[in-house]
Amino acid sequence: MxxxxxxxxxxxxxxxxxxxxxxxxxxxxxxxxxxxxxxxxxxxxxxxxxxxxxxxxxxxxxxxxxxxxxxxxxxxxxxxxxxxxxxxxASPKTAHQIAVGEIYGSFYNYFQGSNCTPIVAPYDIELRRTPEQINIVQPDIMVICDLEENLDDNDYYKGVPTLIVEVLSKGTRRKDLIKKLDLYMSCGVKEYWIVNPDNKEITVYLFDEQNIQEFTTYKQNEMAQSYLFEKLKIDVQRIFR
Structure with a gap:
């Protein structure tokens, strides 16, 4: 051909x-x-x-x-x-979308009336390791707390999300666990949630000074909790069906 x-x-x-x-x-x-x-x-x-x-x-x-x-x-x-x-x-599977929907719904309710806005993919985020090293990602969910001051003339966001969530799938596991963790940590993201539908766990990372300051893995029958937002909690069992 x-x-x-x-x-x-x-x-x-x-x-x-x-x-x-x-x-x-x-x-x-x-x-x-x-x-x-x-x-x-x-x-x-x-x-x-x-x-x-x-x-x-x-x-x-x-x-x-x-x-x-x-x-x-x-x-x-x-x-x-x-x-x-x-x-x-490409198009994600059902378990992936259910997890994204449940987490986004919880985030939407929590951040109502605050200066932080949760946004769900597809939405391009530009991250730079250096001024010349440009990366473009589409996290599953992101929480942006400086939206208005970082919109360009074409209505694209040019800042760094405060919190990012990625839901793993078979084909994205290596990228989300290694490449994106390092990218987010290096570019100023403060908190990173990795949601694993296979073992029904959520791992929450807190980044500080381009390093992992703390991380916790939450299993079923536990409440996943944000480090940055004290009352932001999600029932892990609710995320996975």
Whole structure:
């Protein structure tokens, strides 16, 4: 099968899955320039994860921020850009969405009348390790306490959320537990909740000076509690059905 580079870029997930069945010849201005081909179990594993979150420029190849922006602007898919890798985000499963809905509902009620606003994905957050190292993420839930003063002229938020929640899934586990934990900790997020539907646990991290100051894991029949917001508590059993 032949496909031009623009079509491949706009529909990478589809062609990655097709490459498990046949070689994909990539063209630019009518000239063959590359081939996307199966690599045994390695590609098969990536294809199995395409419905969760996989790096599009995997196996050591990094993408520039400009390449990410071009992909983001030309595609209807959802993407994250973390430390030079582009991740395709696809539709989450039912348990994931139930957990997100329950937590967001509790956050919404708690923060009513305060200067903090809970927001649910999809919503792009720009985080910078340095002025040049730009990352774009879409946390499942974020609590923003400086919204009005950090909106740009296009109504995009340019600050750092105070609290972020990520609900794990099979394909995002490594990214959420390692890459995002380090990114959030390094870029000024103060509290990070990792929600695990598989073992029905919630781990709450408190960050300070780019390090983990404290963390607690809450199990079923316990109340998960925020470090920053004294009365923000959620019944763990309620989150998982």
């Amino acid at each position: 032949k496909v031009n580079s623009t079509e491949l870029q706009n529909n990478f997930g589809k062609y990655l899955m097709l490459a498990a069945q046949e070689d994909i010849i990539i063209t630019r201005n009518g000239t063959e320039i590359a081939k996307l081909t199966a690599l045994g179990d390695q590609l098969g594993s990536a294809v199995n994860q395409i419905h969760e979150s996989v790096p599009l420029y995997g196996y050591g190849k990094k993408a520039t921020y400009e390449e990410f922006l071009q992909l983001w602007q030309e595609s209807d898919e959802r993407y994250e850009y973390i430390d030079g890798e582009i991740y395709l985000l």
